[in-house]
Amino acid sequence: MTRHVSHIADEELALLATEELPPAAAAHLASCAECRQRWEQYRTIAGALRSLPAPALPRDFSFDPAAVAALRPVPWWWRYRWPIRVTTLLAATFLVVLLSSALAWPRASPPPQRVAASTPTAVALAAPEPTPAEAGAGGESVTAVQALAGTPAEVGEATPSPQAKAVVPSTDREQERPVGFGSGTGRVVVVVLAGLLALLSAVGSVFGFVLPLVARPPRLSGSSRIGNR
Amino acid sequence: MGTEDSDASLVAAAQAGDHAAFATLVRRYQGVVFAVALRLLGDRDAAEDIVQEAFVRAYFGLDRFRGTNFRAWVLRIAHNAALDHLRAARRHPRVPLERAPEPARDVEASPGVEHTGLQAALEAALALLPPDQRAVVLLVDVEGLPYDEVAEVLEIPVGTVKSRLARARVRLRQLLEADPRARELLELSGRLPQREPGASDSMPPME
Numbered sequence: 478m479t480r481h482v483s484h485i486a487d488e489e490l491a492l493l494a495t496e497e498l499p500p501a502a503a504a505h506l507a508s509c510a511e512c513r514q515r516w517e518q519y520r521t522i523a524g525a526l527r528s529l530p531a532p533a534l535p536r537d538f539s540f541d542p543a544a545v546a547a548l549r550p551v552p553w554w555w556r557y558r559w560p561i562r563v564t565t566l567l568a569a570t571f572l573v574v575l576l577s578s579a580l581a582w583p584r585a586s587p588p589p590q591r592v593a594a595s596t597p598t599a600v601a602l603a604a605p606e607p608t609p610a611e612a613g614a615g616g617e618s619v620t621a622v623q624a625l626a627g628t629p630a631e632v633g634e635a636t637p638s639p640q641a642k643a644v645v646p647s648t649d650r651e652q653e654r655p656v657g658f659g660s661g662t663g664r665v666v667v668v669v670l671a672g673l674l675a676l677l678s679a680v681g682s683v684f685g686f687v688l689p690l691v692a693r694p695p696r697l698s699g700s701s702r703i704g705n706r
Numbered sequence: 707m708g709t710e711d712s713d714a715s716l717v718a719a720a721q722a723g724d725h726a727a728f729a730t731l732v733r734r735y736q737g738v739v740f741a742v743a744l745r746l747l748g749d750r751d752a753a754e755d756i757v758q759e760a761f762v763r764a765y766f767g768l769d770r771f772r773g774t775n776f777r778a779w780v781l782r783i784a785h786n787a788a789l790d791h792l793r794a795a796r797r798h799p800r801v802p803l804e805r806a807p808e809p810a811r812d813v814e815a816s817p818g819v820e821h822t823g824l825q826a827a828l829e830a831a832l833a834l835l836p837p838d839q840r841a842v843v844l845l846v847d848v849e850g851l852p853y854d855e856v857a858e859v860l861e862i863p864v865g866t867v868k869s870r871l872a873r874a875r876v877r878l879r880q881l882l883e884a885d886p887r888a889r890e891l892l893e894l895s896g897r898l899p900q901r902e903p904g905a906s907d908s909m910p911p912m913e
């Protein structure tokens with residue numbers, strides 16, 4: 478049986494080129510010309526790398542103390558000033574739209590409800606069964622139906638028969654409750670949303686517009702180099 | 707403050723507001739930082755920006771510096787900035803990742819190194835290495851930093867430094883063997899391997 482002679486792995490030889498040789502490796506290199514040749518080749522390459530000349534410095538990078546004192550790290554509001562500005566403008570736009578809608582909406586339906594509530598029952602009972610489209614159109618019968626819903630006590634006295642329930646379709650019932658900005662919950666939502674948007678707009682204006690204009694940080698690269706050429 | 711002052715005393719003085727002490731540190735290490743940045747990036751303008759950025763960041767981070775090795779710290783800052791630059795370059799392919807070796811006017815005359823063809827071959831081979839292997843070769847072989855300091859710069863274990871260095875040297879040898887300019891070095895040293903036809907580069911580990 479013949480004994481197979483193994484060589485040292487290439488990567489191990491590459492590392493041994495600049496390290497102290499372990500006894501086993503030294504003994505192998507002394508007896509194996511191929512490994513020794515490769516090991517010396519790595520030593521030559523490492524030596525040549527160490528002898529590479531240093532590149533010439535383009536300038537002295539030391540600081541001018543006055544320039545250093547004037548320099549500050551770029552603050553977060555400067556780094557994110559454009560997203561802040563976009564968000565601020567969007568918030569302000571939504572705030573204007575929300576306030577305009579809130580001011581205009583409440584005048585739409587409540588006053589006719591109260592007027593029609595005084596004489597509701599006869600018209601409501603005499604009216605033919607309304608279709609959802611008619612109900613949405615807001616005619617006289619719809620006003621009366623809304624009045625029915627708005628004054629349950631009066632309706633209960635004037636329309637004791639189950640006929641009244643048959644007259645009022647489900648779509649009208651959904652209109653019974655005043656939804657939107659006029660309701661209590663709606664008002665709360667509007668006020669909270671408007672407050673948040675106003676806060677966002679105010680904070681965004683400060684960090685997105687005022688601070689970048691008042692305390693603009695100096696540029697660290699490009700034309701305003703701080704070293705000495 | 708003289709140049710013989712230790713880094714620790716200069717850092718302490720700079721932390722106390724002594725601009726001259728920090729300027730001394732900058733002058734002491736600007737060469738190695740620029741050399742590493744230039745060979746990592748292959749772009750003089752980018753390397754110049756990286757060096758400036760590294761020292762500016764180091765200056766503003768002096769209060770947070772609690773280490774003992776200023777050179778490793780500023781090299782780590784520069785290396786991270788260089789990696790950011792390389793990532794940005796990958797997103798914009800117009801910026802070349804690999805670049806021809808520096809022209810002769812960019813290097814200072816160095817006694818004992820007269821083989822400009824070999825230097826060019828070495829620079830070209832370095833530029834072809836992957837960035838992680840290139841950084842290790844630059845720090846260990848070119849700049850002569852010890853393994854533990856390189857591990858601190860690159861924020862990797864010492865074992866990883868060694869494995870990357872080994873792979874990088876193997877790759878460098880393969881590249882240099884294929885470069886006719888490098889044969890000058892190998893012939894000069896009389897160690898040009900006589901490769902047999904069909905011989906494989908890979909060898910089994912020593913038993």
